[in-house]
Amino acid sequence: MYIGVDLGSRTVKMAVWDGERLVEHRIEPSGFEPHRQAEKMIADYRAKVVVATGYGRHLAAEHFADAVITEIKAHARGISHEFPGCATIVDVGGQDSKVISLDAAGRVSNFQMNDKCAAGTGRFLEIMAASLAYTLEEFGRAALTADQEVQINSMCTVFAESEVISMKNRGIAREEIARAVHSSVADRLAGMLARIGHGDPVAFSGGVARNPCMVELLEKRLGARVLVPELPDITGALGAALHGTGM
Amino acid sequence: MATEFEIKPYPELWAGLDMDVPRFDKARLMLGEAYAKTYLSQKNRPVGMAYFDTMIAEIHGGRIQELLAAKAEGRPVIGTFCVYIPEEIVLAAGGICVGLCGGSQGSVPDAEKILPRNICPMVKSAFGFKAGRICPYFQAVDFVYGETTCDAKKKTWEILDTMVPTYVMEIPQLKRQRDLDLWLAEVKDFKTKVEEVAGRTITETDLAAAVKIMNNKRKALQRLNSLRHHNPTPISGKDGLLIEQIAFYDEPMRFTKKVNALCDELEERIKAGVAVPTKNAIRVMVAGTPMALPNWKIHNLVEGAGAVIVNEESCIGTRYFKDLIDESAATMDTMLAALTDRYKEIDCSCFTPNDERITQVIKEFRDSHAQGIINYSLQFCHTYNIEEIRIRQACEREKIPYLFIESDYSAEDVGQLQTRIEAFLEQIGG
Secondary structure (H helix, E strand, C coil), X not given: CEEEEEECCCEEEEEEECCCCEEEEEEEECCCCHHHHHHHHHCCCCCCEEEEECCCHHHHHHHCCCEECCHHHHHHHHHHHHCCXXXXXXXXXXXXXXXXXXXXXXXXXXXXECCCCCCCCHXXXXXXXXXXXXXXXXXXXXXXXXXXXXXXXCCCHHHXXXXXXXXXXXXXXXXXXHHHHHHHHHHHHHHHHHHHCCCCCEEEECHHHHCHHXXXXXXXXXXXXXXXXXXHHHHHHHHHHHHHHCC | CCXXXXXXXXXXXXXXXCCCHHHHHHHHHHHHHHHHXXXXXXXXXXXXXXXXXXXXXXXXXXXXXXXXXXXXXCCCEEEECCCCCCHHHHHHCCCEEEECCCCCHHHHHHHHCCCCCCCCHHHHHHHHHHHCCCCHHHHHCCEEEEECCCHHHHHHHHHHCCCCCEEEECCCCCCCHHHHHHHHHHHHHHHHHHHHHHCCCCCHHHHHHHHHHXXXXXXXXXXXXXXXXXXXXCCCHXXXXXXXXXXXXXXXXXXXXXXXXHHHHHHHHHHHCCXXXXXCCCEEEEXXXXXXXXXXXXXXXXXXXXXXXXXXXXXXXXXHHCCCCCCCCCCHHHHHHHHHXXXXXXXXXXXXXXXXXXXXXXXXXXXXXXXXXEEEEECCCHHHHHHHHHHHHHHHHHCCCEEXXXXXXXXXXXXXXXXXXXXXXXXXXX
16 A cells, blocks of 8 residues: 655645555544644555655654655646646645646646745635635635626735625625635636646646636636546645655 | 854943844844754864854854954944945955845844835845844944945935945946946945045055955855865855855955865865765755845755755855956056956846846856756845846746745745745756
């Protein structure tokens, strides 16, 4: 068994690869000690190699992991496995968003990552959803139903939240505000894609790829279909497990 | 070893300089700890680094005593913030030129009580050192000679002038003949000001001697840089950067001697096949804005990830020492012309166009046998931030792995930078 663990800012993801296929995956909250959470998750498996990725990768290596790779390399590996020939990855995680260019062999040739603030990340969406009293699942679906679109100007989470509150108090429909929040993230991602000069096809990974409105808006901006893996959250963990097979 | 290191305290000396002694003493302990952790934990350091460790241990005392002794003899001590201010002229008048402090997050809150928050961290840090009275160099100088290389500095001088006499040299932003004429006139004004404070006229002999001293210092730094270019490199990038930083406050002749002694040792190391950190370490070159002491952020992250930095294309780096002054001139006018000829070769991003710098970055990449370039820009440094586009395009054209980092002195983005730097090294390593 080859195990990949992705110790992210919000959740810990695990993927178990038996050499031919994904046999198990799990997602748990990161908690205060993500490496202990990860250790618990892998305890039931007899692993040949454990590869860690994500923010807690070095901590995991201190405690149990055999090797570490960055989430950028892990997503490249995971997506290239799911979609061979994929040229660009958009990964939106809890704490950051990334755009990764791949060469013909699926290796990272360039990447962009958001700056130090929460703008354009899963955390941004989470805070805005809470401000509009939606669960995350409802948030994306509700945004899809809006028939008009308003504009959110601020990308800063703190200021954008103020903007959302003032919209609520002007009587703007909840769905429209939800749509505006999604649009602002999509614009940010489209900007990163333009900056890197992306190639096609584009795949979307990370937990935010499960949000149907984000996928639709991204496709609209790119004017093309976006590939979404069946389990977008575990792309990094899967990539880490696959990296272990070559060790 | 790491626990024994201490930046030596000089509370009486500091009190005499009207410093905030209790606060500065805390800063001293923090810097000492950071230095021990960043520097003394390195394995396989050259023996010759001991001198530079001492220069750090004595940064707030021994060197300050030397400055005060010079002042007592009536020699001018001048603080600067830019490699455009001709040190040769200060030396020729028997004076001392020091690059002032500006590389620490610690003094930024002092500056933000007065200055806008959204300006360059180096300007804020420097200003904060004076505002908080927490830099002995700032307290010791006769005056500050600023310049007009960026808007943040240019306007900050007006405010700084209320705390310490601050003069401003106009640096042209183009390099046409009429701009160079202006620049020469500015250098002459600088000479007059220095002569006034020194109470003596600079002779041709004085200037010739000073030019020689500075050329020798620059040659020593060039020599060190070319030894770092050897593959495998015999010295860490952190140590290389440290020496480039110390170049701005050490006594030039002593410094030159110590750098050359270190270079002799590095030559022996190369012969013996010593590699720092290991033979296969990925070689990275850094280009961009200056990294003022104690800004070791990028070097720490890159070398912490097992790679090695082999070149700094920066003001605290090659931009400071890549060019020499022609020593053949004999009259004051021709000597000053030769001096400005050398200084106009500095390819700061405040110039437009600045094609020379793009060429220089690629040249240094080739010379240093680096495998990738990290372009580093301080936050809100508009000219380097925008010039980034042209550096990036040049790297794309030349197929050079390239990473751009915009950052300040705070620790809040270290996690993200670590991921980006490690991913960049993975990209290079395949």
